[in-house]
Amino acid sequence: MTDEHAAREEMAHLCKSLFDRGFSVGTAGNVSVRLHDGILMSPTNVRLGDLDPARISKLDLDGHHVGGDKPTKETFLHQAFYDTRPDAGAVVHLHSTWATALSCLADVDPQDCIPPLTPYVVMRVGTVRMIPYTRPGDPKTGELIRALRGQYAAVLLSNHGPVVSGKNLFSAVCAAEELEETARLLIALRGQRVNLLTSEQVGELRSTFGTI
Numbered sequence: 406m407t408d409e410h411a412a413r414e415e416m417a418h419l420c421k422s423l424f425d426r427g428f429s430v431g432t433a434g435n436v437s438v439r440l441h442d443g444i445l446m447s448p449t450n451v452r453l454g455d456l457d458p459a460r461i462s463k464l465d466l467d468g469h470h471v472g473g474d475k476p477t478k479e480t481f482l483h484q485a486f487y488d489t490r491p492d493a494g495a496v497v498h499l500h501s502t503w504a505t506a507l508s509c510l511a512d513v514d515p516q517d518c519i520p521p522l523t524p525y526v527v528m529r530v531g532t533v534r535m536i537p538y539t540r541p542g543d544p545k546t547g548e549l550i551r552a553l554r555g556q557y558a559a560v561l562l563s564n565h566g567p568v569v570s571g572k573n574l575f576s577a578v579c580a581a582e583e584l585e586e587t588a589r590l591l592i593a594l595r596g597q598r599v600n601l602l603t604s605e606q607v608g609e610l611r612s613t614f615g616t617i
């Protein structure tokens with residue numbers, strides 16, 4: 406488990422990096438990190454570029470707010486990932502442009518909304534499920550993620566944006582960036598005949614690099 410002081414510093418640093426590179430604008434998005442005695446979450450209505458390490462919200466193991474500013478309204482969504490994916494050490498939710506565009510398209514396969522276009526998205530993100538639309542902050546979002554029983558490291562919230570988990574914050578951030586770039590490729594390639602990786606090629610990647 407991550408040391409809390411270091412986790413707060415890293416969270417502020419990586420969230421600023423996401424913000425500075427346009428992966429989050431305004432106060433969109435929220436990020437969390439699992440500790441041995443609870444979860445750190447970005448406060449609600451704060452720009453990811455402006456996180457103060459000392460004011461990052463802390464929830465205890467029962468989900469009670471025990472420190473820092475009022476947490477994101479999406480606490481349920483983050484907790485659902487931690488409860489169903491024991492190896493998850495961090496969760497990143499963004500409104501990054503291309504993944505959010507994909508979440509608004511009518512003809513995306515909800516069972517596999519980021520098909521295997523390149524090896525890296527298979528290795529870093531895995532299969533991505535689309536979650537039906539819910540109001541931001543609705544506890545129902547957590548129930549929908551729990552219903553997936555931890556099978557997916559990443560989901561797209563319909564008409565809203567991506568949520569990506571990782572074994573630590575750095576890998577969750579990298580996976581969120583990879584998902585965004587793949588969504589961009591998918592939209593750039595719409596209307597073109599595309600060669601996806603075959604199931605044999607995906608299987609080779611999974612057996613060589615492991616599943617997400």
Ligand SMILES: O=C(O)[C@@H](O)C(=O)COP(=O)(O)O
Pocket residue numbers: 432433434435447448449450451476477478479498541542
């Ligand atoms: O879309 C929303 O409203 C939230 O999912 C979000 O991205 C920002 O909400 P807070 O984390 O409560 O600021």
Ligand SMILES: [Zn+2]
Pocket residue numbers: 433434498499500541565566
């Ligand atoms: Zn959101």
